Amino acid sequence: MSLDFGVYVHIPFCASKCDYCAFATWTDREHLVDAYLDALTTDIGRAVAAGMAPASTVFVGGGTPTLAPSAALADVIRSIPVQPGAEVTVECNPDDVTVDLLADYRAGGVNRVSLGVQSMSAHVLSALGRTHDIANVERSVAAINEVGMPSFNLDIIYGASGETVDDWRDTVSAALALRPPHVSAYGLTVEAGTPLASDPDRHPDDDDQADKYELVDDALVAAGLANYEVSNWARPGHESRHNFLYWRQQDYRGFGCAAHSHRSGRRWWNVRTPDRYIDLVAAGGDVEASSETLDADTRRFEGLQLLLRTRDGIPADSFSPETLAVLDGHLRPHDDDPHRVVLTRSGRLMANEISMRLT
The missing domain is CATH 3.20.20.70 (Aldolase class I)
Structure with a gap:
């Protein structure tokens, strides 16, 4: 782990x-x-x-x-x-x-x-x-x-x-x-x-x-x-x-007003204003305002979107063969792993659009 x-x-x-x-x-x-x-x-x-x-x-x-x-x-x-x-x-x-x-x-x-x-x-x-x-x-x-x-x-x-x-x-x-x-x-x-x-x-x-x-x-x-x-x-x-x-969707803890935290697919965020945060801490209360838990498919999709933006790249089979063909020039094989793809510079300019084509 x-x-x-x-x-x-x-x-x-x-x-x-x-x-x-x-x-x-x-x-x-x-x-x-x-x-x-x-x-x-x-x-x-x-x-x-x-x-x-x-x-x-x-x-x-x-x-x-x-x-x-x-x-x-x-x-x-x-x-x-x-x-x-x-x-x-x-x-x-x-x-x-x-x-x-x-x-x-x-x-x-x-x-x-x-x-x-x-x-x-x-x-x-x-x-x-x-x-x-x-x-x-x-x-x-x-x-x-x-x-x-x-x-x-x-x-x-x-x-x-x-x-x-x-x-x-x-x-x-x-x-x-x-x-x-x-x-x-x-x-x-x-x-x-x-x-x-x-x-x-x-x-x-x-x-x-x-x-x-x-x-x-x-x-x-x-x-x-x-x-x-x-x-x-x-x-x-x-x-x-x-x-x-x-x-890489690893765990983190946020402290302070409006700070976000994540653990194993659960995300939560604190009360928004510093006044409220101070009062709740002083009273020994819970500063969490709300939360969400991602299902496995949503978490996987978000993880691919994030990693696509990095030099780590993502598995090539995250795209259909037809999409890979259409995106030729915007994606290239990873230097260390031919089964992964990374964005070219022209791909980086279209990162958001390309991420929407993930399977």
Whole structure:
């Protein structure tokens, strides 16, 4: 039985809300930060007492984890039992990163950070509703190197309104100049209920995004970062182990408001607001809001959809022979297993459509 088990910790506080964000985050609850961190520690402690296994990966996301006091957040992370060699990641806003903050994280066991760069163009950041200072990205990476953080990721986004191909090329070039061991490059998506969704004139164009995907793939691969999932590239040994845990449908436990968990096909999620989460933990109540249990066929289908996006690929017989013929050029045999298929680059551009053709 696999020893892989993940822990996700949700920090729901933000200084401002990005136009494209549909996550459970709040810009008016910073007065709850201390109580929320205390609730996290209590909730984690109860799970440990109930027999929660040591984690092979930990991911602290949000929201903006760097808005929380770094030493206090490190204490929360330190309360999570981990396996030797566990990957422990914190998402960081470049505006908040300092040597002292990262030193606190390192003392708490953090060995990887993910910087929300999004773009290196001021007008594109404005179109995304982002407020960080571009110069702080370089300062953040310098701080990462100074404290000896073993790995880091740069998150970038393409397809914003007004972003030209040259803007995107400049962002990719500036990102590579920082010598990242991992880059996540996402096409901007329109989520219901966001300011972006209500403004069709700013919606991304599919052809524009395809051109920008090919540009970033060419540049990252030439720089030695291999594509290992549709939107992720890494140098050998720097792939996100936490993300692979999701893609392979392994078990994980989520702590904090709106955090999701999974165990053996059962998924559940916590109450959505930080206020409610704090109150329930203080009262010793159950923070679970709802759940679902996948039947075997649904779980298998979702598993194939997820793995299809990765370098692992899926069994070739997951497609009918007729479909394989139609998809020639979008799928290729796996390098190590001729009975499996993986997406080609043109296939990655059509990953969602191809996944709907699975048997």
